[in-house]
Amino acid sequence: MIKAKLSNIGKDIYTVISELVQDTNIINLAKISPDIPCSDKLTELAIKYIKEKSVEYSHPDGLLELREAIAEDIERKHGLNFSPLNEITITAGATQAMYTAISSFVSEGDEVVIFEPAFNSYIPAIESNGGRPVFVQRKLPDYHIDWEAVQKVINTRTKVIIVNTPHNPTGAVFNEEDIAQLRKITNGTKINVISDEVFEHIVFEGQKHYSVLSNQQLAERSVVISSFGITFNVPGWKMGYCVGSEKVMSQIRKNQLFQVNTVNTPLQYALAEYLKDGVNYTLTNKQFEQKRDFVNHILKDSRFEILPSKGTFYQLLNYSKISDEKDTEFARRIMDDYGVALFPLSVFYHDSIDNKMLGFSFARAEEVLSKAAKQLAKI
Template sequence: MIKEKLSIIGKDIYTVISELVQDTDIINLSKISPDIPCSDKLTQLASKYIMQKSTEYSHPDGLMELREAIATDLENRYGIQVSSQNEITITAGATQAMYTAISSFIGEGDEVVLFEPAFNSYVPAIISNGGRPVFVHRKRPDYAIDWEAVQKLINTRTKLIIVNTPHNPTGAIFTQEDIAQLKKITNGTKINVISDEIFEHMVFDDNKHVSVLSNEQLAERCVVISSFGISFNVPGWKIGYCVASEKVMAKIRKNQQFQINTVNTPLQYALADYLNESVDYNTIREQFEDKRDFVNNLLKDSRFEIVPSKGTFYQLLDYSKISDEKDTEFARRIMDEYGVALFPLSVFYHDSIDNKILGFSFARDEKVLSKAAKQLLKI
């Protein structure tokens, strides 16, 4: 049944590009895992607990020590008080958290509003649960949300709105006005909200991360998803978490216990200790902001127009003054003729809208970024 539901869904763009560049000298700037290693301290903690705790299952809702550390961390950073017992659940990464949350709210014929360009895991999860995705294009050039367009789409079948801040892959970020508009639209409805906030620690240029949890009324109906893989450069660990009100979380936990049962125990202990020793989130932000500035400075004299990125580790490039080719074709030509792999933005739209935009990850070693920029300057 699931195979039939997802018959129209192909491989994601990152997998496609990775397969194309395999065993070649092409510089892959679409690679989604960072070149930056995790801290020595976290590696040591992981090694310690692999030796000590590998024979244990953790609680289906997550290790209590880690949930308590997250609750303390949220209060310290945002002044948000959440219950580690009832309002935080550890997940096997953000993608699983997203799927579990969607499957907890969506049934046959239910509608889900989401904003394009959209990360590639949202739509398959909606479709496989019988839902219908309803798309709203973000407004160029800054990829802001058109809340008037959202309001016109809301009806009795609307069960869920999915937001993403900082936005992958445009780098757009939520403002207090976005929070106010989302609150206005959902007020008096039974609509739930999922907020993908895995890049919360990568917000640049003195901007601040604005979480959906910051509004008490929205917090009652929302699920916020975050990821240790993104925050601490350990994507291979596949550990994340979600935060929701007790009522909403009860639905998620009911599904999660049968979808994954439990999450890696030793690494949860390691993350709990690491959080309790206080994490320098400013250093994380500065590290990626410096990389963004570094590569943008290299490309400032190129023929590409650099689209401002306020967050994440992605950068978009407008090539409309260079070529009329489709973004998929231009990306392939750059790969073949200049040896650099960029991703076409059209693949993040259900209707493959082509605005002549390519993108890349700047979470790479500076030598790699320099080599790639040298090639892109030849275009």
């Protein structure tokens, strides 16, 4: 008999909502960025290189020009030096980078600490590699990490801690103290850290993004995952990369070689040329901060409680003053009666914890945000 792997995994929430709203007028605020354009320069470069470079496979570690451009970008952003030869690998998006990193570190019976609510790809990737997710809940109201609780679950079986900052979907961001605590907890252990930093360029109110790379000791045991899809608003390209010490990266590259082998060549050329002259990330940041403020200004007269969103393009709303329905049911009712699709936060907890929270993406055009927020304000 075939033993099905991941037999308890169904469709993810974004697919469920997309299928429900198909061919309706419902505004889907669960989906990311369908109406924010990407740079003309980048798409023109993609077209150019699709014509010129489509018949080549690139190097399994990624096109060297792109790895070099990323190394320079990291140097400009963080003042840190990573070798394009040994410490940077190009991937088919952050999801693949995450799977490859997990499969490089995790074997049967290993424990992996994850913080909930958690992005939906982590648990299946851990379980399909025989690992056991160990859950630590982020703490309300700002969804910070309780490092004492983390310390309590660490033991000799702990192989990996997965962190995500800025955090999807709560908008929480790490500060200096979080980095210090993570360093302290992992110091003297064999634990690897996988840090999902796909929203590194979207941090609000002049705050800084604290990468695990910023601490020398942490950087040595960590791999940081980035997404060109999120950063340049080309999620459909499924392009990303990971950065880590040579020791960590050599492990990852063994799996990369057979999981994906090589990544889309023309798009790597396009991204290399685009990155080469430096990118002004502040503009993206400002654009999303304005959108957050725009939509929240309309929502401030609603009965929802608006939670702080300090980064990413996600906003959470607490509805406990409006209803005691389950979040999945309330989200469904809002969709049917008010024509706006939001995601229920309980789907990002393994045991469906319901704190009466709904969330949405504000990576949308202002007309769409305005229309949706005015509908939500009627509830």
